[in-house]
Amino acid sequence: MLPHDEFVFAYENGGLACSVSVLLTLRLFLAGKIREKKLSINLLLWSLGFPVFTTASIIGFLHFPVLWTVLGTIAVLAIYALVFFYWVGEQILSAALANEEFYAFAIAERVLWIYSNDDEEKRLR
Secondary structure, eight states: OOHHHHHHHHTTTTTTEEEEEEHHHHHHHTTTOOOOOOHHHHHHHHHHHHHHHHHHHHHHHHEEEEEEEHHHHHHHHHHHHHHHHHHHHHHHHHHHHHHHHHHHHHHHHTEEEEHHHHHHHHHHH
């Protein structure tokens, strides 16, 4: 495992590439294993956004033509999922950079994967 200070230094200098498992993060959040307060609050708010979206879709089915509601639901769901996945990845990475304990937790639970940019360049050749 790469020490936290080396991780921060390498990430800031562009020597690392990171990958975040968003679905595993969501599973750990729902199991109550994530102790980072800011991250937990934001994940809770995003999780509450999904039932609001579902309710809005049901109301849309009652008041608008079915075709437009289905198309709108698909478009909004796709945008919601993309923004959610991007946001969670960004939050996990920023929490790992800021907090050494969360970095160790994220590595141990395989939420955060770290790759050297040199390895990626070798694979592309």
